[in-house]
Amino acid sequence: MSSSKNKVAIVIGGSAGVGRAVVDALRGRGYAVGVIARGRMRLDELEQIGVATYGADAGDTGQLDAAADHLVDRLGRPDVWVNCAMATSFSAFKNTPAEDFDRIIRTTLMGQVNGTRAALRHMRGGNIVNIGSGLSYRSVPLQSAYCAAKHAINGFTSSVRSELIAEGSPIGLSLVQLPAMNTPQFDWARSRLSRQPQPAPPIYTAQVAADAVMQAIDTNAREIFVGSSVLKLVFGQFLMPNYLDRRMSKDGISGQKSDRPAPGVEAGNLYDPVDYPASAAGSYSDRASDHGVIVDADRARKAAFIGVPLLALAAGALFGQLGRQSRARRIAADRTARIPRSFGGDDYPRH
Numbered sequence: 001m002s003s004s005k006n007k008v009a010i011v012i013g014g015s016a017g018v019g020r021a022v023v024d025a026l027r028g029r030g031y032a033v034g035v036i037a038r039g040r041m042r043l044d045e046l047e048q049i050g051v052a053t054y055g056a057d058a059g060d061t062g063q064l065d066a067a068a069d070h071l072v073d074r075l076g077r078p079d080v081w082v083n084c085a086m087a088t089s090f091s092a093f094k095n096t097p098a099e100d101f102d103r104i105i106r107t108t109l110m111g112q113v114n115g116t117r118a119a120l121r122h123m124r125g126g127n128i129v130n131i132g133s134g135l136s137y138r139s140v141p142l143q144s145a146y147c148a149a150k151h152a153i154n155g156f157t158s159s160v161r162s163e164l165i166a167e168g169s170p171i172g173l174s175l176v177q178l179p180a181m182n183t184p185q186f187d188w189a190r191s192r193l194s195r196q197p198q199p200a201p202p203i204y205t206a207q208v209a210a211d212a213v214m215q216a217i218d219t220n221a222r223e224i225f226v227g228s229s230v231l232k233l234v235f236g237q238f239l240m241p242n243y244l245d246r247r248m249s250k251d252g253i254s255g256q257k258s259d260r261p262a263p264g265v266e267a268g269n270l271y272d273p274v275d276y277p278a279s280a281a282g283s284y285s286d287r288a289s290d291h292g293v294i295v296d297a298d299r300a301r302k303a304a305f306i307g308v309p310l311l312a313l314a315a316g317a318l319f320g321q322l323g324r325q326s327r328a329r330r331i332a333a334d335r336t337a338r339i340p341r342s343f344g345g346d347d348y349p350r351h
Contacts, residue, residue, distance in 0.1 A: 006032060007079045007080070008032050008079055009031040009032070009033050009079065009082070010033070010034045010068070010080075010119070011023050011036075011082045011084060012035075012036050012037070012058050012064070012081075012084055012085045012111060012112075012115040013037055013084040013085030013086065014035035014037055014051075014084060015035055015039055015042035015053075015278050016039075016184050016276060016277075016278055016280070017084075017184055017185060017280060018084055018178065018181060018183060018209040018210070019082070019084035020206065020278060020279060021205075021209060021210035022082050022084065022210045022213050023035060024280070025207075025211070025213065027050075027051070029214075031080065032075050032076075033051050033052070034052040034054070034071035034074070034078075035052070035053045035054075036054050036056050036058065036067040036071070036115075037053070037055070037056075037058075037085070038056070038057060038269075038273040039055075039269075039273030040055055041273075041275060042273075042276065042278035043055055045278040052071055054070050054071055057107075058083075058110075058114060058115060059103075059106035059110045059111050059114065060114075061110075064111075065114075065118055065121075068118040068119075077122055077123060078122060078123055079125070079126035079127070080127050081115065081123060081126070081127070081128045081129070082128075082213060083111065083112040083119075083128070083129070083130045085107055086107060086111070086131070086149075087104050087108055087146075087189070087269070087270055088104055088108070089143075089189060089191065089192070089270060090143065090192065090193050090256060091142060091190070092141070092192070093144040096192075100190065101144075104145035104146055104270070105145055105148065105149050108146060108153075109149040109152045109153060112130050112153055112156070112157075113156060116156075116157075116160060127216070128173045129174045129216050129217065130175050131209075131213075132175050132176060132177045133150045133177060134178065134225075134227070134234065135147045135150050135233070136151050136154045137233055137237050138234070138237040138241075138248075139151070139248075140252040140256070141249065141252050142193070142253060142256055157175045160173060172220040174216035174217075174222065174223065174224065175223045175224070176213055176216050176223075176226065177223065177225050177226060178212070178226050179202065179203075179204055179227030179229045180199035180201065180203050180204065181203070181204055181205070182206065182281055182284045182287070183199075183206055183280065183281070183282045184279065184281075184282045185199075185282065186198055186199055186282050187263075187276070187282050187283050188267070188268055188274045188276055189269070190268030190269075190270045191263060191268065193262060194257065194262055195258050195259065195260060195262055196257075197257065197258065198257065198260075198284060199282075199284060200251075200252070202227065202229055202289065203284055203287050203288045203289065204227055204288055204289055205285070205288045205290045206280035207280070207290055208226060208227070208289075209226060210280075212224050219296070221296050221297070221298075222297065224296065225293075225294075225295050225296075226292055226293070227292040231295070231300065234300075
């Protein structure tokens with residue numbers, strides 16, 4: 001068992017991208033970290049810096065369970081578990097083969113389902129953090145399978161959270177909704193676009209995501225929104241879904257295409273890992289910000305749906321009062337204009 005002096009964390013999909021940044025953040029806090037991912041080269045790099053690893057496909061229940069058992073035997077029961085595995089392709093739905101769609105769902109959704117199941121089997125308390133996306137509220141074109149998986153993660157996480165609350169579990173379950181990140185996803189994902197895919201601006205570094213995960217762990221937040229773009233997607237979808245459908249039909253397509261040559265339809269890591277360093281960053285570092293708003297989602301909703309109407313009500317009352325005062329001044333001025341000047345004034349004859 002891990003003690004407060006020997007905290008343990010397991011990260012699914014922690015060999016690159018957001019997961020890699022989370023690994024660094026956890027190690028910086030003194031956690032012993034285990035990583036489950038594909039790609040032996042990246043796992044070997046992590047082993048060299050003291051991270052325990054096990055190669056497995058997160059979408060395969062048997063493989064993930066075996067990996068979890070191995071890491072728990074090696075490190076102890078985890079205090080933190082982060083589910084971060086994902087896969088996508090950039091392609092119109094009608095051009096996406098059924099097997100590609102299934103594979104993305106298997107990795108992105110079932111990776112988190114399998115990870116959460118394994119976490120609950122081993123953990124006695126602590127925090128599970130699932131990684132979501134602003135696209136789980138407002139989908140974009142060209143990533144139908146990924147968006148479907150992220151929407152499903154919302155529903156799955158909420159259902160399990162209620163079950164944990166009902167049984168009085170000491171395990172917290174958080175969901176972190178991310179914006180466009182500069183990760184290797186855009187360098188190694190399968191694509192049928194005419195240009196290399198890019199994260200749709202604004203773009204953030206993976207460190208921003210790691211900071212959000214740490215905040216979720218520290219506060220046991222139900223849900224975290226990251227980046228101004230996520231706030232716009234969430235509340236924009238609530239208020240103007242039809243407008244966003246039309247907006248995404250234009251900007252949502254062009255915004256995902258860079259000015260770089262297309263990597264080719266067969267490129268990508270959808271079925272097999274590709275050679276790529278164990279890096280959090282992708283190839284758009286020059287355009288990525290390492291600062292982004294990180295807010296508790298429930299507080300953001302209260303501010304939007306309670307605070308804003310109250311401000312509008314207060315503003316209406318203020319303008320109403322000012323209007324009444326203005327009318328009162330006009331009436332008083334009119335009455336003054338109609339009252340004759342006092343006797344003895346210049347308008348009356350003198351005797």
